[in-house]
Structure formats: structure tokens, C-alpha cells
Amino acid sequence: MQPDLLPGDRAAAVLQTLRLASPLVHCMTNDVVQSFTANVLLALGAAPAMVTEAEEAAQFSPQASALLINIGTLTAERGRAMLAAVQAANKSSTPWVLDPVAVGALSFRTQFAHQLLSFHPAAIRGNASEILALAGERSGGRGVDSTDDARSALPAAQNLARRTGAIVVVTGEQDYVSDGDKTLAVAGGGTLMTRVVGTGCVLSAVVAACCALSGSRLENVAAACQMVKHAGGIAIQGSRGPGSFIPAFLDALYGLNGEALA
Amino acid sequence: MQPDLLPGDRAAAVLQTLRLASPLVHCMTNDVVQSFTANVLLALGAAPAMVTEAEEAAQFSPQASALLINIGTLTAERGRAMLAAVQAANKSSTPWVLDPVAVGALSFRTQFAHQLLSFHPAAIRGNASEILALAGERSGGRGVDSTDDARSALPAAQNLARRTGAIVVVTGEQDYVSDGDKTLAVAGGGTLMTRVVGTGCVLSAVVAACCALSGSRLENVAAACQMVKHAGGIAIQGSRGPGSFIPAFLDALYGLNGEALA
Amino acid sequence: MQPDLLPGDRAAAVLQTLRLASPLVHCMTNDVVQSFTANVLLALGAAPAMVTEAEEAAQFSPQASALLINIGTLTAERGRAMLAAVQAANKSSTPWVLDPVAVGALSFRTQFAHQLLSFHPAAIRGNASEILALAGERSGGRGVDSTDDARSALPAAQNLARRTGAIVVVTGEQDYVSDGDKTLAVAGGGTLMTRVVGTGCVLSAVVAACCALSGSRLENVAAACQMVKHAGGIAIQGSRGPGSFIPAFLDALYGLNGEALA
Numbered sequence: 013m014q015p016d017l018l019p020g021d022r023a024a025a026v027l028q029t030l031r032l033a034s035p036l037v038h039c040m041t042n043d044v045v046q047s048f049t050a051n052v053l054l055a056l057g058a059a060p061a062m063v064t065e066a067e068e069a070a071q072f073s074p075q076a077s078a079l080l081i082n083i084g085t086l087t088a089e090r091g092r093a094m095l096a097a098v099q100a101a102n103k104s105s106t107p108w109v110l111d112p113v114a115v116g117a118l119s120f121r122t123q124f125a126h127q128l129l130s131f132h133p134a135a136i137r138g139n140a141s142e143i144l145a146l147a148g149e150r151s152g153g154r155g156v157d158s159t160d161d162a163r164s165a166l167p168a169a170q171n172l173a174r175r176t177g178a179i180v181v182v183t184g185e186q187d188y189v190s191d192g193d194k195t196l197a198v199a200g201g202g203t204l205m206t207r208v209v210g211t212g213c214v215l216s217a218v219v220a221a222c223c224a225l226s227g228s229r230l231e232n233v234a235a236a237c238q239m240v241k242h243a244g245g246i247a248i249q250g251s252r253g254p255g256s257f258i259p260a261f262l263d264a265l266y267g268l269n270g271e272a273l274a
Numbered sequence: 275m276q277p278d279l280l281p282g283d284r285a286a287a288v289l290q291t292l293r294l295a296s297p298l299v300h301c302m303t304n305d306v307v308q309s310f311t312a313n314v315l316l317a318l319g320a321a322p323a324m325v326t327e328a329e330e331a332a333q334f335s336p337q338a339s340a341l342l343i344n345i346g347t348l349t350a351e352r353g354r355a356m357l358a359a360v361q362a363a364n365k366s367s368t369p370w371v372l373d374p375v376a377v378g379a380l381s382f383r384t385q386f387a388h389q390l391l392s393f394h395p396a397a398i399r400g401n402a403s404e405i406l407a408l409a410g411e412r413s414g415g416r417g418v419d420s421t422d423d424a425r426s427a428l429p430a431a432q433n434l435a436r437r438t439g440a441i442v443v444v445t446g447e448q449d450y451v452s453d454g455d456k457t458l459a460v461a462g463g464g465t466l467m468t469r470v471v472g473t474g475c476v477l478s479a480v481v482a483a484c485c486a487l488s489g490s491r492l493e494n495v496a497a498a499c500q501m502v503k504h505a506g507g508i509a510i511q512g513s514r515g516p517g518s519f520i521p522a523f524l525d526a527l528y529g530l531n532g533e534a535l536a
Numbered sequence: 537m538q539p540d541l542l543p544g545d546r547a548a549a550v551l552q553t554l555r556l557a558s559p560l561v562h563c564m565t566n567d568v569v570q571s572f573t574a575n576v577l578l579a580l581g582a583a584p585a586m587v588t589e590a591e592e593a594a595q596f597s598p599q600a601s602a603l604l605i606n607i608g609t610l611t612a613e614r615g616r617a618m619l620a621a622v623q624a625a626n627k628s629s630t631p632w633v634l635d636p637v638a639v640g641a642l643s644f645r646t647q648f649a650h651q652l653l654s655f656h657p658a659a660i661r662g663n664a665s666e667i668l669a670l671a672g673e674r675s676g677g678r679g680v681d682s683t684d685d686a687r688s689a690l691p692a693a694q695n696l697a698r699r700t701g702a703i704v705v706v707t708g709e710q711d712y713v714s715d716g717d718k719t720l721a722v723a724g725g726g727t728l729m730t731r732v733v734g735t736g737c738v739l740s741a742v743v744a745a746c747c748a749l750s751g752s753r754l755e756n757v758a759a760a761c762q763m764v765k766h767a768g769g770i771a772i773q774g775s776r777g778p779g780s781f782i783p784a785f786l787d788a789l790y791g792l793n794g795e796a797l798a
């Protein structure tokens with residue numbers, strides 16, 4: 013099954029819709045990328061809100077346009093709050109996205125991520141090692157890094173999509189986005205992005221924002237990947253290293269225009 | 275009651291005093307803005323310290339020049355630690371500042387923020403929706419964003435100031451700073467600042483630093499607003515988007531000079 | 537006992553080894569510097585992973601190349617997780633590094649840091665006030681800042697090194713690195729680095745990465761100091777203030793070359 017490309021005008025249309033809708037994204041994410049995640053969503057025109065206490069998280073996710081669950085610095089207490097938020101999101105039909113950071117490498121989060129799978133995520137975004145581990149085919153990468161390439165995890169991603177009903181994204185040199193039936197490939201970006209913490213995590217937040225939009229969820233999620241890849245490519249051109257990449261990337265997301273995406 | 279302007283030479287004098295005194299600000303703030311908050315205080319010449327465990331927080335706030343309480347990512351445990359810090363601050367006459375992030379939108383923090391009001395904050399800094407909610411007049415914004423404009427919340431701010439004895443700041447396109455009797459207006463900045471996470475939160479930290487200084491607290495707090503607005507304006511001029519805004523803003527705070535403020 | 541200088545070609549060799557080995561550093565660090573720490577390690581070619589839950593931390597530290605314990609925002613729960621990680625690290629001979637932020641100033645962390653000393657840290661990195669307090673000679677600085685200069689803490693550092701078996705680093709205008717017998721001095725950097733939060737904390741992370749490398753640990757740790765001082769100096773030259781320093785510093789670490797170090 014050869015992946016297709018997302019038509020450029022679709023990515024442009026999703027970007028325009030995102031800016032008009034300005035989805036409010038409830039982010040329950042790891043300690044390391046809180047600020048970067050919020051700034052990426054703001055730069056794109058979405059609205060982030062980090063709400064973490066269980067009681068508040070359950071009250072807030074129904075008010076949000078989408079919910080992001082990233083288990084990078086999972087604790088038992090955060091796990092309870094995430095579960096409460098996910099259940100409330102489901103009751104109110106708020107779409108939620110799972111970023112299963114380092115699943116497979118550590119038992120506690122692996123068990124938690126598998127438990128979350130039964131709560132109908134709208135999308136799952138991980139690197140190849142994470143998607144393989146979540147699909148039950150391999151036991152994890154090196155810390156938070158993948159030891160597998162994205163293409164090799166594509167069958168696992170497709171199985172996972174069919175089993176859970178989620179759109180599954182495997183990121184790497186190319187990103188693959190699958191609903192289990194149809195698969196889209198997204199190119200762009202560059203290896204400098206692997207020298208900046210959280211480029212995967214912030215993509216998951218953009219995926220969450222795009223899951224709040226109407227239209228084809230498969231295409232909306234692929235458009236999220238394309239926005240981040242495209243802005244990443246612009247930023248790499250305009251930077252001297254990972255330090256200057258960060259402001260350049262946020263500026264590129266802010267200035268992203270549909271014509272360039274198309 | 276038409277707001278006055280802060281005389282420019284007053285802002286310059288407060289900046290000079292701040293740099294000489296280098297107040298030590300005990301920051302109990304949200305997960306998203308920890309690093310930005312510390313860097314803003316350092317750039318201005320103040321000294322930040324984040325101490326979070328209840329026992330340590332109560333030991334530390336009396337040693338600090340001022341205490342900041344920001345409830346953006348409140349948890350039950352953090353609430354207990356904040357309460358301990360506030361009570362210790364009051365015993366030692368350390369001024370403390372409340373940033374009631376998203377109050378009104380979420381029950382747990384709304385109840386907590388109302389409880390804190392009885393502990394005599396030196397200042398309260400919020401957007402219009404937050405100040406309206408805290409004054410008991412409206413039920414909150416959209417996530418962490420205001421759905422009201424600052425001017426519309428001015429009467430509520432003045433009432434809140436009279437009721438609590440705090441200097442109340444409502445931020446927006448213009449900032450309003452009131453002791454319930456006299457009100458000062460501060461202009462500057464720009465909408466790009468709403469596309470960067472934490473520009474309000476860091477202002478609250480600067481307000482806390484300025485509450486540690488001698489002289490008129492109303493003017494000290496208005497000077498804090500003016501420093502941030504002015505540096506924000508410089509940074510907007512020197513940036514291409516929200517990414518390059520952040521380093522430019524810290525550089526502008528670092529290089530802020532009294533003559534330009536005046 | 538006059539400190540020696542680290543031969544420049546040694547620092548260059550350590551940098552090369554670091555990039556080849558790409559040590560996986562398990563960082564249990566404070567809330568304020570999570571992102572900066574990860575980005576510094578990535579820029580240098582190491583691999584950071586923040587794992588915080590006690591059960592996971594104990595599972596992860598044996599898989600890591602080195603473990604960093606930074607007590608800047610210690611809580612009782614984090615203390616338990618840190619202890620579990622340190623004990624697991626010792627069982628698997630993973631070297632671990634202690635950054636005793638603000639020890640001496642606050643009782644809870646002071647007691648905790650003293651308890652940790654019995655678990656054989658590979659290295660300890662602190663400012664003068666922290667090293668004096670940890671050595672039992674003085675009671676702490678002003679918040680997280682030192683009120684003593686590095687040279688004055690050198691005898692305490694040497695005693696602490698002899699007593700614990702750790703390499704002890706006292707940082708300041710010059711850094712001193714001692715095994716209790718031999719001491720190396722490292723110059724460079726500049727005062728602008730004291731206006732950016734976490735420059736000491738990120739050095740501790742680089743020290744941890746270098747403790748994972750083979751060869752003389754004393755020289756490896758001094759090389760870590762030299763990399764950070766050298767990149768700091770380059771970044772100061774290329775920046776207009778603490779804001780532009782941060783991206784310039786990450787770029788300088790990324791582009792650091794052995795010849796310049798030598």
C-alpha cells in the first residue's frame with residue numbers, strides 16, 4: 013500500500029480554518045515542553061490552556077476544542093488527572109490525542125498508554141519505536157528517541173489505526189498518517205529538528221488543534237504534519253543551529269501562508 | 275473617574291530603585307512560564323527563586339523581598355504550599371501578589387482564589403475576565419484568555435481594590451492600575467504580545483518585584499506595567515514574529531533605560 | 537595548592553568522545569530549567585530524558601549513561617523518586633551527579649542533600665555558597681545565588697571531594713574542579729551568564745554527560761566546564777543581552793569545535 017501525498021491546497025485550507033476557528037487546546041503535556049507547546053499553538057493562531065488538577069481537568073476538557081495527552085513525564089497523580097480528562101472529553105465528544113512518549117521502554121507508562129487506547133483517541137502521534145511498542149510489536153527505543161525508522165513502523169501504524177479507530181501518525185524523516193485504510197506521506201523538515209527538544213511533542217499539539225476542525229480528520233492531521241514540516245524547513249534555512257532554530261520556527265509558524273503550503 | 279498617566283520620571287525612578295535593590299522574588303507560578311518568568315526578572319536586575327514544597331515555601335517567603343502566587347496550573351498540593359507561603363509572608367510583612375489565571379472558568383481555582391483574597395495581597399494582576407470574576411461580577415473567559423476588554427473591568431477593579439486593600443491591575447490594550455481611589459492608565463506594547471505565552475504572567479512577577487520597593491505602591495505597580503509595555507514595544511519593532519519577540523523582549527528589559535521610559 | 541589548567545587538547549578529545557558516545561542522560565531536574573537542559577544536551581550531541589515517577593525513575597536510571605539530580609524545586613515526592621533513581625543507578629554502576637541548588641538556605645533540601653552524599657555521587661556541581669554549605673562550613677547564599685566567590689570555597693570543595701569520593705566543581709568567574717588531590721581551574725564565560733536562568737544547572741547536566749565517558753573523570757568534568765565557558769564566551773560576543781544569549785549559546789554548543797577549545 014503506497015502512501016499518497018496530501019494535496020497542497022488541502023493543507024492551505026486546513027491552515028485557514030485553524031486560524032479562523034482558533035481552537036482551544038487543553039494540553040496535559042510533559043514538564044519539558046510546556047512553554048514551547050503553548051508558543052507553537054499561539055503562533056499558529058490556536059489557543060492553548062494547561063490545566064492539570066484532576067477535578068479541573070475533567071471540568072475543562074468539555075469546554076476545550078480538543079485535548080492533548082502527552083505522557084513524557086507521567087506520574088501516578090498526573091495519570092489519574094489525564095484519565096479524568098479523557099473520560100470527560102469522551103462524554104462531551106471533545107476529540108483527544110495521545111502522544112505516547114517513550115512507551116515500551118518503561119513499564120508504568122506502557123501499561124497506562126495501553127489503558128488509554130480503550131478510550132477512543134481521535135489521533136495518536138509517535139515515533140517509529142513508540143508506534144511499534146503501542147501496536148504490541150516491539151519493546152521501545154532509547155529513552156525518548158526512536159531506534160527504528162518511520163517507514164518500518166507503517167504496517168504497525170495501520171494496524172493500530174484499524175484496531176483503535178484513531179488516525180495514527182508515525183513521524184520521522186517522512187511522516188506517515190493513516191486511518192488504517194488510506195495513508196498519507198508528508199515530507200519536509202530536516203535533521204536539525206532532532207537536536208531541539210519537543211519538535212515531536214509540539215506536532216502532537218498541532219494535531220490536536222486540527223482534530224477540532226471539521227472535514228476529513230485524516231487530511232486535517234496530515235495538514236498538521238505539513239505545517240510543522242514546512243515551518244521547520246523554513247526555520248532550518250534561517251538558523252545557524254538549534255538555538256536560533258527555535259525563534260525562527262515560531263516566526264515561521266506565525267507567518268505560514270497557504271500559498272507556500274500549496 | 276478618568277484614569278491619570280504615570281509621570282515618566284516616576285517609572286524611571288522605580289526602574290533605578292529596582293536595579294539597585296535587586297529584590298529577591300519568591301515565585302510560585304505555573305508550569306508553563308517558569309523559565310520565562312525567571313529570565314524576565316533576571317533581565318531587569320531582580321533575583322528570582324522558585325521554591326515549591328510547602329515546608330520550604332513557608333521558610334523561604336519571609337527571606338524573600340516579595341512573593342508571587344500564580345494559579346495557572348494549580349493542584350491541591352500546590353494550593354496547600356501556596357497557602358503556607360502566603361501566611362508566612364504575612365507574618366513577616368513580605369508583600370505578595372496574586373495572578374488569578376483563568377479564575378471564574380474553573381471551580382477549584384475560583385474557590386481557592388477567593389480564599390486567598392482574605393490574606394491581604396499587596397497587588398492583584400489579571401485580564402478583564404479574571405478581574406470581573408474575582409470581583410464577583412462575571413464568570414470567566416475562554417480558557418486563559420479574556421473575553422472582555424480592560425476598560426470594561428475598571429469599575430470591578432476599583433471595587434476589588436477597595437474591598438481587599440490591594441493595588442489591582444487589569445491588563446489589556448491599555449493597563450489600568452487602581453488602589454480603588456486613584457487609577458493610572460499605562461499604554462504601549464502591542465497585540466503580538468498576545469501570541470507569546472506568559473506575557474501577563476511575567477508582568478505579575480515584575481509587579482511583585484516592584485511591590486518590594488519603597489515609595490507609592492500604586493506608582494511602583496504602574497511603573498512595572500510601563501517597563502513591560504515599553505520593552506514589549508521595543509521588542510515588537512525588532513522582531514519578525516512571536517519567536518524572535520522573546521529574545522528581543524528580554525534584551526529590551528535588560529537594556530531598558532530610564533530616559534526612554536521618561 | 538595552586539590549581540592547574542586543563543590541557544586544551546584534553547577538552548577537545550572529551551568533546552569528540554561525547555559526540556561519538558552520545559550519552560543518554562537521565563535528568564531529574566528543577567521545573568525552571570527542563571527545556572534549557574534538554575536543549576543544551578541535544579546541542580552538544582548527548583541525549584536527554586526526563587523521567588520523574590519513582591517507579592519509572594528507578595527502572596530508567598540503569599538504562600541511562602548518567603543520572604542528574606538537581607534539587608532546585610525539590611518536593612517530598614520528587615525526593616523519594618530521586619532516592620529510588622540514585623539507588624538503582626548505584627546498583628547498575630550508572631554515575632550520578634548532584635546539583636545542590638540553594639542548599640544551606642532551606643532546611644528540607646539541606647537535609648536531603650546531606651542524605652544523598654552517602655550514595656557516592658560521581659560529581660557535585662554548585663556555586664561557592666552551596667559547596668560551603670554542603671561541606672558544612674557555612675549556611676547558604678541568597679536564594680539560589682552565591683554570596684561567596686568560587687576561590688574562597690576551594691578548600692571546602694577539596695575537603696568535600698576527599699570525604700565523598702566525588703569530583704567537586706565550584707563555579708563562578710572561574711570554575712574549580714577538584715578530586716581532593718588535584719585541582720583544575722577553568723576560565724571563560726562572562727557575567728551576562730548570571731542574568732540567564734539555569735546556566736549553572738545546564739553545566740551540571742553536561743558534567744553528568746561527561747561522567748559517562750571513559751578516561752580521567754577529573755579531566756572529563758573539567759572539559760564539561762570548559763565547553764560551557766567557551767560556548768558562553770562565544771554567545772556573549774554574539775548577543776545584545778540575555779535574551780539573544782540563549783539561542784546564541786545553544787548554537788555555539790552545537791558548533792563547538794575541538795580546535796577552538798584547544
